Amino acid sequence: MSGLVVEIAAKALKLNIPLSVQLDLTYRCNERCIHCYLDHDDHGEMTTAEIKNLLDQMAEAGVFYLTISGGEIMMRRDFFEILEHARLRTFCIKLKTNGVLIREKEAQRLRELGVESVQISIYSHRAEVHDEITKMPGSFRQSIDAVRFLRQQGLLVTMANVLMTQNAADYKSVRLLAAELDAKFIIDPTITPMMDGDRSILNLNVDKAALAEVFRNGDLVGNVEEFCAPPTSVDADALDSLPCSAGHTACYVSPYGDVYPCVQFPMPSGNVRTTKFVDIWRDSPQLKEVRGITLRDMPTCSKCTHGATCTRCPGLAYLEGNMRGPSYQDCEKSFARTGIPSENLKARNAAKSSQTLDLVQIKGLQPAGKNFVAHVTEENAVGA
Amino acid sequence: MKSYRYVARSKAIAARVLGDETMVMSATNSTLFTLDEVASLIWEAVDGVTPLDEIIASKICTQYDVDEEVALMDAAALVETLAEHGILLLSDQPIAVPCAPKMEAV
Numbered sequence: 127m128s129g130l131v132v133e134i135a136a137k138a139l140k141l142n143i144p145l146s147v148q149l150d151l152t153y154r155c156n157e158r159c160i161h162c163y164l165d166h167d168d169h170g171e172m173t174t175a176e177i178k179n180l181l182d183q184m185a186e187a188g189v190f191y192l193t194i195s196g197g198e199i200m201m202r203r204d205f206f207e208i209l210e211h212a213r214l215r216t217f218c219i220k221l222k223t224n225g226v227l228i229r230e231k232e233a234q235r236l237r238e239l240g241v242e243s244v245q246i247s248i249y250s251h252r253a254e255v256h257d258e259i260t261k262m263p264g265s266f267r268q269s270i271d272a273v274r275f276l277r278q279q280g281l282l283v284t285m286a287n288v289l290m291t292q293n294a295a296d297y298k299s300v301r302l303l304a305a306e307l308d309a310k311f312i313i314d315p316t317i318t319p320m321m322d323g324d325r326s327i328l329n330l331n332v333d334k335a336a337l338a339e340v341f342r343n344g345d346l347v348g349n350v351e352e353f354c355a356p357p358t359s360v361d362a363d364a365l366d367s368l369p370c371s372a373g374h375t376a377c378y379v380s381p382y383g384d385v386y387p388c389v390q391f392p393m394p395s396g397n398v399r400t401t402k403f404v405d406i407w408r409d410s411p412q413l414k415e416v417r418g419i420t421l422r423d424m425p426t427c428s429k430c431t432h433g434a435t436c437t438r439c440p441g442l443a444y445l446e447g448n449m450r451g452p453s454y455q456d457c458e459k460s461f462a463r464t465g466i467p468s469e470n471l472k473a474r475n476a477a478k479s480s481q482t483l484d485l486v487q488i489k490g491l492q493p494a495g496k497n498f499v500a501h502v503t504e505e506n507a508v509g510a
Numbered sequence: 511m512k513s514y515r516y517v518a519r520s521k522a523i524a525a526r527v528l529g530d531e532t533m534v535m536s537a538t539n540s541t542l543f544t545l546d547e548v549a550s551l552i553w554e555a556v557d558g559v560t561p562l563d564e565i566i567a568s569k570i571c572t573q574y575d576v577d578e579e580v581a582l583m584d585a586a587a588l589v590e591t592l593a594e595h596g597i598l599l600l601s602d603q604p605i606a607v608p609c610a611p612k613m614e615a616v
Contacts, residue, residue, distance in 0.1 A: 218524035
């Protein structure tokens with residue numbers, strides 16, 4: 127982040143301003159991505175009028191960065207009406223979409239409305255791999271066409287590459303494709319649990335070797351030596367540091383008006399259908415609780431050598447059962463990055479080793495069925 | 511000698527008041543600026559129909575102990591910088607295009 131952006135974020139934190147909001151317009155989608163954390167039914171989305179009213183409230187509360195996402199945002203017939211209203215309220219708008227419904231006309235309209243950038247998910251440079259992940263034949267071609275149409279309009283486009291077992295080998299070529307299309311490229315190496323807590327899709331996460339390779343790619347992380355350096359000791363400043371912007375200067379609003387600290391932190395904190403957005407932001411007991419948590423309050427993480435540099439996501443920790451506890455997915459990332467296990471991983475491995483004898487006995491007695499494979503996969507992911 | 515008298519906010523911007531400052535981003539090139547208290551007053555006042563020198567005389571020189579000529583030079587530097595990024599529009603005639611709405615203070 128630039129110095130000015132950091133300065134603005136610090137000021138927003140001091141003034142208790144929700145600087146950034148992600149608003150999901152719908153969970154409906156024309157794709158059925160195998161790693162998606164959402165269901166795709168409409169359980170009672172906010173109406174056009176409700177969303178416009180919410181946008182007015184958010185502008186008055188000080189929201190500047192507005193990410194409009196879904197589901198697929200263009201599944202809503204009123205999408206452009208909502209976007210137009212949001213631009214009248216002078217938000218800085220980033221769109222997240224699969225791009226399938228963006229043709230020349232839509233790209234031109236998006237440019238006219240002055241969106242800041244558009245992020246499109248591209249899973250592979252190979253159409254068959256991308257389409258197998260989205261479960262929508264032809265989606266690769268349509269998404270890539272959308273990137274072209276948007277770039278022709280001069281819009282900033284980011285190609286987001288979510289890494290999973292199906293496409294683990296393709297990210298370098300996707301990066302080249304992005305460069306060819308004059309788009310930015312970002313990679314996300316983490317599959318997260320579904321918002322209802324279902325963790326079955328975590329099996330799609332790449333193994334520790336693939337993760338380590340990503341973290342040692344200088345094209346992606348910059349200075350590899352610095353990025354993968356062993357952690358330094360945790361000082362008082364680190365102990366008092368905040369985990370991330372969730373609930374502090376940012377929050378998430380679902381298509382049903384539910385407010386959460388972050389899209390990846392599904393702790394219900396209020397609903398804009400019954401309470402004003404700004405009142406939820408200022409007074410929600412849940413958001414206040416999130417704001418009160420520092421590294422010092424985390425029993426194991428505060429004693430972990432990774433404490434100051436870990437990318438621990440409090441939302442993933444919440445989904446793992448305790449927002450003051452570990453996010454093992456992030457422990458594993460710290461291990462893949464540095465080769466040094468976290469305190470949480472050491473504790474978990476110690477607990478597992480006491481169970482291993484039983485599992486070895488089972489292994490000897492029955493063929494390598496589904497349960498055995500699952501056990502091996504989890505061990506691989508532990509990373510230590 | 512300036513070639514313009516009138517200044518208006520472009521529609522191709524994102525903006526929000528943050529305390530005593532105003533964040534402004536160009537929608538055309540994503541350049542971000544923060545305007546201090548005085549610059550924010552000018553930002554709020556430019557409406558495309560009130561000449562810049564009148565804005566400086568009525569909104570700035572009445573509130574701050576500053577020479578009008580100096581204030582106008584500083585204001586000109588500000589609006590020209592923002593105009594280079596498409597954030598403000600400058601003209602020697604009143605500007606009819608609707609301005610981006612003013613932002614309420616938080």
